[in-house]
Amino acid sequence: MDDISPTRLLLGALAAVLAIGILWVGKLNATLKKTPPEVLAVSPHRWTEAEMRAVYDRIRAKPVDWASHLPPRATLAGGGDRRYIITGGSGGVGGTIVLHLLARGHPPEALRIVDFRPPDRPELTTGAVARVDFVRADITSATGTTAAFDAPWPAAVRDLPLTVFHTAAVISHADRSMITYERVRGVNVDGVRHVLDAARAAGASVFVSTSSASVAYRPVEYWGNPLRRWPRNYWQAIDEADFARPLRPHPQFFGNYAYSKAVAERIIAEANAPGFRTGIVRPANGIYGTTSTTDQIVGYCLRVGTFPSWIRNIIQNFVHAGNVSLGHLAFEAALLQDDRNGNMPKCAGQAFTVTDDGPPTMFDDVYNLLKVIVATPPIKVIYLQPGLMLVLAYVVELFDLASRLPVVGRIVPRPQGSLAMLQPAIFSASTNHIATDTAARRSVEDGGIAYRPLVSTMEGVCQQVLDWNIEHGK
Template sequence: MAFDFQALRPLVSLSVFASLATLVFLALYININDRAITHIPQQALAFIKKRWTNDDLEGVVKHLQGKGIHSLAEKKRAQTPPKTGRRYIVTGGSGFLGGWLVIQLLERGEDPQNIRILDVRPPNRRDFTSGLAKDVPFVKVDITNKEDVIAAFSAPWPTTDNSEITIFHTAAVIRFHERHPSLLPLSEKVNIQGTQNVIDAAKAIGATVLISTSSASVAHWWPGRLFSFPWEWPQIFGWFGLERRIPAMKHVMVLGDQEAGGPNEQQRGRLPHTIEEFCTIYSYTKLIAEKLVREADKAPTHFNGKVVRTGALRPGNAIYGPGSDVYEYFLANGTENVSFSNHIVTNPCHVENIALAHLLYEARLIDTKSPSDIGGQAFAITDPGPPATSGDTQSAIAYFVKRFSGGTKAYATKELSPTFITLLAYFVETWYLARQRFGFLPAVPETLRPLQPSTVGLSIIHPVVDDSRARLPVEKGGLGYEGVVDTLEGTARCVKEYIENGSLREGLKPGAFGHGK
């Protein structure tokens, strides 16, 4: 039987028109939604105070090419508490922050034999292959195994005049891209159970100080609805004097000392509590771990009536510095980087600043004559000085790469639509969760795995860290923290180190990315 295909032409034309109209509307929607997301609200701009200029960037370059190269060491000597002669256990000591903690302990004169690194792998930093760092003992241990942790903590020490022990607990698994409750077991075993094992082991050996590295992200709420409705577009365009924003989205968050203990705690606001309120499961598990550590303050140990003094630090947002896989990943990519968060206002934390804060908190806890007791509390820590936009930081990196390489290297970041990335993130998450539930599905490619709504929620709003309480003088209940390097100089130092010496971590393949803390 013959069929007249000419009769289908109107339907084909209609479907083509509908497809084109859908694409046009989608493109228009993405453009409009991006306007609301990338607009920097006045509330966020007020934190910046001054944008970086080329004169500022060049000033830092000349500073680091001159005598300023030694300024960081001088500031550390001025602010670091004196040598204690205590014994030190650093869980996660092979990681990024843990490694810098070991370095700062050695720099202030602690005996390398009185420092013990506990981790699942030995250190792979260049500066651990020579000098005092190479003599620091390493014990391979899985902190999820309580017996192994106690055995590692209880291993014999060299005979010294001071047998007191301090624990710096930095070990963690950082699965920042996961937010679904079904994925909780992938993080809680290390971050929660592992922390409890560290607490129990600290009590078992009579440790008198335990300081845990938490995260400023414990105060980072899920930002809410990331997509606008058409009837909200007048606000997105700023018509009628309305502020440009998505009404159901938290555009600015202050990450500070909410529910962190100490005077006036209730005035600092509250934290997220349920998994759904958090941006990522990682933050949820870090808050539970932080509470475990803080609640253990003044708990009796198994030795001669000793008690353990505890506290936590919330670095943010995030930690960077020489050896940071985030920075090394971007620098290794050169001009092939992409970003959907250049608009955000945030203040990261240089690794030397947060390492110093650990030593300051320890000094406060072992000082029996301290005017105020700050045990069992948590303190947010970030770089000194105001925050900057991510875009300004990216521009600074590009400037520093060109200057420190003598023009032989280049760095660039291509901006992507945050709305498009958000749509893609929901698709990746659906695939990722389906793979977890139905194992026969193909795995999400490693390069796509981090691109999920949790990552977007952390990256498209303005998270500003408030560490004003840590900066209070000791007599007013603070840590007396000042910080040794601001974000602009810290960024320059990262670039300079990488350009001149390559990765701080040996055996790392170019472009490797793992968020090791």
């Protein structure tokens, strides 16, 4: 028998490794297409077509009335006459807060939007909201932020107490390397410091900031023990328990965005004081319902009509932008209350998760609702294989990081557009997260903010689809 050459041995070893890799990816792909029974137990009911049509018809007959469910202005300290600065007020959550403040009866001259771009959402450019003051500012600049806060107010409101709603942020779920951390730190950490300093200097007494429930997410270990039934952290219970613990190291967050938000939360909590009360709102999962032109969840599906997905079986809590705004306004009302001894309420300096009403939602439920209810364009979902997309995500990340190196970056192209978002961190962000808003729903006396979401996810999506259908004439 001839001796086996080293080349043949090497090729055989490579073939074996390749075969094992293919088998491993195949097993993982089959696993990722399933929903763990522990998660299904929390959300066992799938939306039926009859339910979808019934809820849509009810919403069409009586659209969601956010104005009547806002914390009443008259219940705020001093009778509710206040000034408001909304950083990021041109965006989804910030713009919704602006609309809710006007609906509650605050005059336009008592509001100011501080953002790097003026409002362009249709609902923010007509009517009373068009008279709201806009000051352009880059919050990565301390002097620019201070100047925006120090701009003069109309005489009728300049002496009113001031509340600041800080909603500005850089949202980038794909990045997880410290090489790219500077992209989010400038706005999400340094910007928070600048806004806090400017708010204190301007005499603000209440400061409520938008964070994210993703602060509590742990990275999913997709390539751990191949004999495990599920990848580690494939489903997670999300609450605010991490906020009371020391800050985790960067690698224990799903990505740079969550880490930057966690760092910012500590800064905001440390700033809390009797004369400058702070609070943090953590919207669960992504936020939908802002507008069909900017919303990157439901609005994105409506805009493109045909879109890919590999997470149809994933269950998460959704949260409508209107419910997020309710969380901010409820937090403000809570912070303006003193306890029986005249001290700050227990919620001051704390973080609270907010979600839609009802159980968490499977993505396929939302897809099916869009297919049934949307008038035009017809909704079509291209279902992709999650295991293959995960492997591709590592390739995209490798190119992205290599393109940032001093020498290699000259020859390696950087992924652009939607492809740049396809990186491993996205998979940890879009796994099964079961969030709870129990703490936020507690009364102020019991340490909560008396949060009451107005809509469930089915109701919220139906309202957004109704607006879309009306806009498109059907």
